Amino acid sequence: MSSIPATKQGRATRERIVRAAAELVGERGASATSLDDVIAATGASKSQLYHYFGDKHGLVQAVVDYQCATVLGLQAHALASVSDWDDLERWAQTMVAIVEDQGAHGGCPIGTLAAALSDTDERLRTSLSEAFQAWSDAIRGALLRLRDNGLISTGADLDALTTITLSAIQGGLLLSKTSRDAGQLRIALDGAIAQLRSGGTVADPTDRAPRPRAARSSTRAPVRSAETRAARPRKKPRR
Amino acid sequence: MSSIPATKQGRATRERIVRAAAELVGERGASATSLDDVIAATGASKSQLYHYFGDKHGLVQAVVDYQCATVLGLQAHALASVSDWDDLERWAQTMVAIVEDQGAHGGCPIGTLAAALSDTDERLRTSLSEAFQAWSDAIRGALLRLRDNGLISTGADLDALTTITLSAIQGGLLLSKTSRDAGQLRIALDGAIAQLRSGGTVADPTDRAPRPRAARSSTRAPVRSAETRAARPRKKPRR
DNA sequence: GCAAGATTGGACTTGACAGTCCAACGAGTG
DNA sequence: CACTCGTTGGACTGTCAAGTCCAATCTTGC
CATH class of the missing domain: 1.10.10 (Arc Repressor Mutant, subunit A)
Structure with a gap:
């Protein structure tokens, strides 16, 4: 088999x-x-x-692998030729145009699969996580090129900027497909690009107060869950 | 019934x-x-x-409504008390802490439902879209308060900043749940907050080239799809 | 207390689904 | 050409899921 x-x-x-x-x-x-x-x-x-x-599970795995390879091939290719702001702008514009053409349906295949399957099957989650990782690598490659060309300051945290960019892509695509409005993606990408241009000022000296970054688990208010802890039978892993 | x-x-x-x-x-x-x-x-x-x-569809609709109301209630409440950077920082920290506590499982209920159901059922999509809209309103309310307190410049595009923030939340949550690493959300949120602090320089005069924003459908390269147009039988709307 | 209507239990029907099985078919190789 | 093994068709099975139905039980207003 x-x-x-x-x-x-x-x-x-x-x-x-x-x-x-x-x-x-x-x-x-x-x-x-x-x-x-x-x-x-x-x-x-x-x-x-x-x-x-x-079996069916094997088919789903094949679908996941296929979508990851497809999206990644296209993104890696598109990002590989980015070496200045205009290129980056075109890359963003291309994504927005595609979403518009689809009437803002579907979104990112990887993102959709990840949302649905990450908590269902560990192997699928790993594949999808690796795909995001590879996508990040492609983005980081482009940012590195921008930095080498003097467009991004040397001190910028490229890893953080990469995550911010991919996050904007996925978040923007989700909002776009839910509202059927490609403008949401456009705004999210514009935001990410603006941040890249500003050199990724994640640590802005302006008037920042000391962060309670490690003050966890004491002041934490309940912002979600509600039924996180409850008696659950948990019978069937998947159908 | x-x-x-x-x-x-x-x-x-x-x-x-x-x-x-x-x-x-x-x-x-x-x-x-x-x-x-x-x-x-x-x-x-x-x-x-x-x-x-x-029927089952009615149950799913009820679940969607319930999750939207739950998440939104909590978010609206948490955001309502944000009036300076520290408050905003705590709000972000709280979300990250929750994700950490869950071992980065699950993500945002609304986001997960939206990814899975937006293309399945129009009514569900509308409910979810409205939930995102309400969430946006809550965020915008907080930003407005920050602006009134002189922390965000008057010229800032609050609508764009709102979308960027929600997009970072959703994108960050998706990446976190896929990689099982709450750090992804932390970075995405830090990025969004940095952008808010910098006043949301979406239109940066630095060295921006004129955008080909309306040059669609000519230079557009194929970045996805591949099987967008194909013979498909399309039998059953849902199972 | 007593109807009237809301609520509940659970057997039953019907169809669809994943998975099995085996008999053919066909392409490549010696 | 003949043999082998990858490939294909499709009937068949057992299970499970959605949805129906009706009688029994409980709540509430009077």
């Missing part, structure tokens, strides 16, 4: 299935996508699914 | 079901949570579910 295609034909079949499954999962979510749906979308047969993926 | 509880007992039952369902849906996702799961978790009977919620 779960064998790697040995023939050209087999590889084509496997890929066809993964692509169709990726689309269905993106639209409906993993557990709302049945194998029969995938069969109907591809014209494949049950044996093919079980031959190439072992 | 789908009746509002008329008695105290009925209200208690309904609430008990919604809370348990909210937790299960938060852990496994809506379509991976069966009514039998909810029944097992609450000790309720099938008739009760159908009596109070009409």
Whole structure:
């Protein structure tokens, strides 16, 4: 079970299935996508699914890997050619334009999968986390180039700026897809870029008060949870 | 069907079901949570579910409404008392602390639901969008107070800063839950706060080049999609 | 206390889903 | 050409899920 295609034909079949499954999962979510749906979308047969993926879980893993590779390939490529502010601006503009073209549907495939599957399956979470890591690396690479070109100050914390940028992407995409308004992403990205331009003043001397950064667990007010601790049977890990 | 509880007992039952369902849906996702799961978790009977919620979709809607109200109540309350940088810092610190306590599991209930359900059901999407809107209003209220206290310059674009802040929250939470590292949220929030402190220099005169902001659809490179347009059967709206 | 209506229990129906199985088919190799 | 093994079709099974139904029980207003 779960064998790697040995023939050209087999590889084509496997890929066809993964692509169709990726689309269905993106639209409906993993557990709302049945194998029969995938069969109907591809014209494949049950044996093919079980031959190439072992079981449904294997198919979902393949979908996750596929989406990570796809998004990452495109982002790495787009970011690799960023070496000044104009390039960065174009990169941002491209993302916004894509979201607009989709009517602000869907959002980031990785982000959507991460939100849904991170707490469901540890292996999937790891794959998705690695994808975000690779995405961060691509962003950091671009920032490094900007710094080398004298556009970002030497003292800037590139790691923090990278996280801030990726965070703006994901947050902006989520707000955009929820409100069906690509403008939210535009604003989030503008904010991130402004911060990059300002050199990432995370430690601003202006009038900052000493942070209670390590004063945890005493003054902490309840801001969420409410049902975090309750009697729960916890039966079935996934459907 | 789908009746509002008329008695105290009925209200208690309904609430008990919604809370348990909210937790299960938060852990496994809506379509991976069966009514039998909810029944097992609450000790309720099938008739009760159908009596109070009409069908599964109604239950999910109730869960969404409940989570929106819960998160929003807490956030609105926490943000209402923010009137200087220290307050804001504490607010951020509180969120990070909560995420840490949860081992960076779960993330924001609204964000998770939005990622999963926005493209599934228009009504749910609207509810979630309204929740984000209300959250934005709470943030804007805090920023307004900061501005009134002279901590944010009068010229600052509070709407943009609000979106940037909420975007950082959501993006940071997503990255945190995926990497199981609350530090991601901490960095994202620090970035947002730094931007607020710097007065939200979205339009920085430094050396900005004219933006190709409306040059869409010509130079646009393919940065995602790949299977956005394909033959798809599209059978069943939800499971 | 006593209807009237709200609430509850749980068996039952119907369909869909994941997963199994085996018999064919076909492509590559000697 | 023949053999092998990767590949494919599709019927079949057992389980589980959503939704229905009706009778029993409890609450509340009078």
